[in-house]
Amino acid sequence: MDLYTFGTPNGHKISIMLEELNVPYNVKKIDILKGDQKSPDFLKINPNGKIPALVDGDTTVFETIAIMIYLADKYGMFLPRAGAARYEVLQWCMFQAAGLAPNLGQFGHFTVFAKEKVPYAIERFSAEVDRLFNVLDQQLAKGTFLVGDDYTIADIATWPWIEGYMSHYKQEIDVKKFPHLKRWYFEIAKRPAVQRGVKIPA
Numbered sequence: 001m002d003l004y005t006f007g008t009p010n011g012h013k014i015s016i017m018l019e020e021l022n023v024p025y026n027v028k029k030i031d032i033l034k035g036d037q038k039s040p041d042f043l044k045i046n047p048n049g050k051i052p053a054l055v056d057g058d059t060t061v062f063e064t065i066a067i068m069i070y071l072a073d074k075y076g077m078f079l080p081r082a083g084a085a086r087y088e089v090l091q092w093c094m095f096q097a098a099g100l101a102p103n104l105g106q107f108g109h110f111t112v113f114a115k116e117k118v119p120y121a122i123e124r125f126s127a128e129v130d131r132l133f134n135v136l137d138q139q140l141a142k143g144t145f146l147v148g149d150d151y152t153i154a155d156i157a158t159w160p161w162i163e164g165y166m167s168h169y170k171q172e173i174d175v176k177k178f179p180h181l182k183r184w185y186f187e188i189a190k191r192p193a194v195q196r197g198v199k200i201p202a
């Protein structure tokens with residue numbers, strides 16, 4: 001398998017998953033700071049021009065959640081094959097990709113990276129991130145992981161974004177407001193595969 005990636009939360013979702021699966025793969029670095037993701041060769045792999053993407057023989061998959069479902073189904077790990085728990089895991093994956101990631105991305109852009117500080121945008125995305133963290137915290141109060149006591153692709157998808165919030169945006173998770181989120185974050189940070197996955201690409 002070839003993983004086209006860069007050192008961002010979306011890239012780390014897949015490198016962590018592959019490290020957890022402990023299967024061989026080649027890393028193809030796509031430097032998004034240099035614009036490699038918009039090169040004609042890469043656009044043939046992902047017409048949306050974003051990392052990550054996975055090529056496995058004649059199967060090419062882009063969009064992180066689709067890649068994670070592909071890998072989970074291929075290796076029979078981190079996602080139940082059927083039943084209510086499968087859809088519970090998938091619902092938290094969709095929450096991550098459609099809610100958490102876009103809003104954290106906008107939060108980071110307006111609070112950390114934007115040259116012009118726009119108070120309305122900072123307040124809007126800070127409030128939404130706070131609300132989403134509260135949803136996660138309440139869910140994590142119910143069990144060890146996002147869906148009960150099993151570590152699944154919902155956790156693997158969400159963790160790198162919380163890591164990015166702290167490392168790229170230099171923000172703290174307020175332990176008084178989000179004790180369960182913080183406990184979950186440090187629990188997963190201890191996993192050797194996670195520690196390897198966040199270093200990819202070197």
Ligand SMILES: N[C@@H](CCC(=O)N[C@@H](CS)C(=O)NCC(=O)O)C(=O)O
Nearest residue numbers: 008009010032050051052063064065
């Ligand atoms: N929804 C996509 C998001 C992918 C994404 O936003 N990738 C970012 C890096 S974290 C990227 O490639 N940005 C470069 C660009 O937009 O040109 C997924 O889950 O795969």
